[in-house]
Amino acid sequence: MRVKDMSKINGSVISLFAFMITFTAVFWSSGAPLWFDWRVYPEQILLVALAFALAVAFLTRPGSLHSLSIILAILSLLFGSWLAIRFPVLSENVFYHPTEALVVSLLGIVLILEAVRRTMGWSLIVILGLVCLYALFSSNFSGPLQSRSISPDRLLKFLVLDSASLAGAALTIAVAVVVPFLILAQLLLATGGAKFFSDFSLAIAGRKRGGAGKIAILGSAFFGSVSGSAVSNVASTGAITIPMMKDGGYQKETAGAIEAAASTGGQLMPPIMGAAAFLLAENLQANYIDVMKAALIPSILYYISLFMFADLEAGRRQIDRVPEHMIPNLSAVIKRGWFVFIPFALILIALFNFNLRPETAALVAVLSFIIISLFLRYDGSKLEISLFLKSFISAGKAAVEIILICAIAGMIIGLVARSGLSFGLGFFLVQLGKSSLLLLLIVTAVVCIVMGMGLPTVGVYLLLASLAAPPLVELGLNPMAAHLFVLYFGMLSMLTPPVAIAAFVAANLAKADAMRTALEAVRIGWPAYLIPFIFVATPELLLNGSLPMILIVFLKSLIGVAIITSGIVGFWKVGLNSFERLLLMISGIVVLLPLSLANEIAWLFFGSVLLTCGVFWRSAKRVS
Template sequence: MSSMSDNLTSTFWSRFDQRIEPALAVVVTILVVFWASGLPLFMGILVYAEQVLVAILSFASAICFLTRDFRGSKLQGRTVAPVDRVLAMLAISFGCFLAWRYPVISDEIFYRPTEALIIAIVGLIIVLEALRRAIGYSLLVVLGLVCLYALFADQFSGPLQSRAVPLQRLLTFLVLDSAAMAGIALFIGATIVLPFILFSRLLLSTGGSDFFSDLSAALMGRSRGGSAKIAIVASGFFGSISGSAVSNVASTGSITIPLMKDGGYQPKTAGAIEAAASTGGQLMPPIMGASAFLLAETLQVPYREVVMAAILPALLYYLSLFVFADLEAGRVGIAPVAADKIPSLFGTLRKGWFLLAPFALLVVALFEYNQPPETAALIAFAFLALVSLFIKYGGGRAGWRLYVDVITQTGRASVEIALICAVAGMIIGLFSLSGLSFGLGFFLVQLGKTSVLLLLATTAVVCIVLGMGMPTVGVYLLLATLAAPPLIELGIEPMAAHLFVLYFGMMSMITPPVAIAAFVAGNMAGAHPMQTGFEAVRVAWPAYFVPFIFALSPGLLMAGGWVENLMAGLGTTGGVYLATIGLVGYFVRALSLWQRLAFAVAGLALMLPVQLFDGVNLINLAGLVLGLLMLFIEKLSVKKAYQAQS
């Protein structure tokens, strides 16, 4: 009898877990669409943004407890532990209670200190434990250090000395203040980023992955190194809308990495190209993994200004990937993709036109009608949802189960984004509350007075270290608060400063020792993870140099006069091309060591910004002359060798 009772209990809880988790995911997505679409205002309902954000965050935490065990591993069919079920119920209850009581608590927080403290402690336990399971300890360590500073700020000396924050004030601030947990970071993540994830999930579910892979193959497959170029186009595109280099590697890499290996690329090189292309997607307009909208919101500038500033550096990044793939194919002797594996361009467009139309709508809504990003994303989603009722790429049409699955996947994707944004908001708020932003800013400004290049180099290292392991949204929000202000104070343009920290934050994905995107790609390619990481650095080398150039030269961000913009663009493009030849060691034939050095020196000399010091123009000219001379010599040598053989 006892055994039967145990079985019934086990069956009940198993079914409960299977139903409650997807239901929570659906509720999260509904809340996101409800707020992002402006329905409360349209319906005349008075709702605080914090009420919706707290509910989204709490339900996302509950999903985390129901899908990950104590060690952070996904359950994947395993039974949810009783303690995790309790935590999930606590998270749901906390979210509902705080969403209901928030107007009262926010107005009377100083008159209800005990209630506020209890709510704060419960909220911190839920959010921080869910964050630990979702992404590990990296962000928790940063938050812990900032909290310790806030508590003992009066014990420091010099510019870091400040007024200490009492423990109770610290705890209630983290959870209940609109500048912390439910602040601008979570607002952007929940109301701007998640609508784009909803759109991207529907795009993938209606055949988007196959369509853009086929389109890339049709466009690039016939050229030398076509398999790698297919990977660069496909992974770059999906990296831009996915918002996570790691998840993009895991999805598109399953197709592109075997294709590159079959084409003749070494496993570590195939993994490195995939990791670099997926990471670069976060830097490619118009979406930039949603960071374009974060930049516009943070700097309070029109979205189109962000796109115009980011487009040239992003194109340079992908130009270098194409040049690398092409030259590496020539060096190794890799042929184009077999003709029978290349789909027809016309046929691909005829079958998948409807997957391009939402992007046209997105751009028109953003640029022509100046719609908010979240509204534009929902318009694109609605169009694709309507069209997919009648057609899908590859045949068939969408059914109601597909839409439910897309909504559920979006809710599940909210877990990391909501938790990271909430804790990033806590850190950002504490920087202001404790005065740490002023102290660190003063220290970095003093460093910059010694040498702007030294400040930029220090900031780059800090960005790579702090960015390790975090998705695009979390990386940018943290670095925009910590690293960008000192650069701006020293005279670097705000747009350049924010793009600088974004670039180096994203490069943490492929920079050893914690190059997560490269490690995932290396594992999929059957290569050593660390070797893949170093190869990815080699493949994506311009991303470590170009930010220094646009930090000093506004022309590369289209912020100067047309002559300055043109000269900066042409000089950097030529420099990237020449230096990549030297890096790969191949042009029209294999190069000797001195030839490689000559190409590399010519490229780097051509890239130097004229604002660096007096006389840089002469170095640029010398680089141009040396580069053209090397290209001419190589072409002439190959021509003579060919004539001699004839």
């Protein structure tokens, strides 16, 4: 009984701290300090949110010594509150308070590293350690990597007290922008939003061949755009769609892989996308609307390819539509859940018509959805005020990992710039790119995927955006294309073995072999590995150019993606033999070549189209 009571108390404390994370974020994002004429440093608000996030991390992952975790949680609150109060003094007059600054910095670093270790493992800690070693001994290097070394005490103080480090742009985005969108996602979950997206997708695609797979893709695209997290998307929608796909005739590995690929793409699906997209806009000092526009065509191509795969795989395996009794009436679904689209419409109106900041647009959507939910609920359940409180608490818990990632990533990014490492690495990458831009892009893609093994997309993007993207821009690439390139391949670590987190979660739900599911996810999600190279060479794919050229490039890319997908699946009307599949894949790659290059080898371009038509004609003839 005593253990049960302690567990209940612990849960209540965690919920309180999680709510305080959300409250702090909303308090700041809404501009409340200005209402009360409260003059406060942004860093002070960030440090309060960080303190609660650290406390939640220690209490939810106590390890073997629960009492130690309680002590660490208390120290986290003391650290955050003390530094928040003393930040103006310590940041501006650090030399007059050397002992206090050193003690606070050392305590903060220890707490952050331990919380990150418990939450995400050692990856980011090792990277920070390597960057710190470079900063301490950079004067011993030669060539472009040689720089002025930083003393240990100045290093510690910089990591915690400098506005370009811990409480920098990364943590600002995590607290001020991401949390409001997490609140919206949790409110949608709590009020039946996930069920609505599932039913809506079922009503649209259920009567088509391979309907179960198409339902999973549609549902994951809808919900993934809100959640912005591949893993949570798989866990939420996959619990419904994966069993449906298995019952419909898809192999268990294929069912898990389709869900993983569709959920991963949700991080780049407008209008909301994932947390990394907000960081991308901040890094480029660009309007978030520009990021949405740039990501639109690549995400459309990706999901069209997934749809084609589900359809062709169903044709190859003779998977029929979903049974009629399982398909809801579309008009009835819309009649019951039309209001779910209102928050999305308000976000778009706020961003496009009123030019509001993303966090303000999200808060408008949250407020509207709370009011709507007082009267309308898709699941038809009775209203409970506690539901809103639980949604705020869930949003706070979901924000903990992102806040911790951005805290340690902010320290790494700040130190990379301060130590001169960004200049040294940038010099080597630029020299590599001058000899072969394609080689530099391939190296960058591989590094993104390798670094992403075990790291969330946000962490990978933050690190590579400061190291790999600047050299690409210096070599003449469009800044948006360079940063989206890094973001895409950071996202792909969720699918790529050996550490394909989203695929492994989907495999668990499908009761399938994890590695086979991950490899199948790579096969299904292949466009995501190729599209970044295409939009780097063809800016029109990012809506950068004249309308006729944008349409030509889009249609050409769509044809190429369709041809390659057919070759990968090995089906078009009827099954294709190995030679036909190889011809299709080669033809599709040629069709995807940039127009400038395709013009130089026009005979090969048109030959590939004719070859593709020939293969499709032969398959159609075999059907007849």
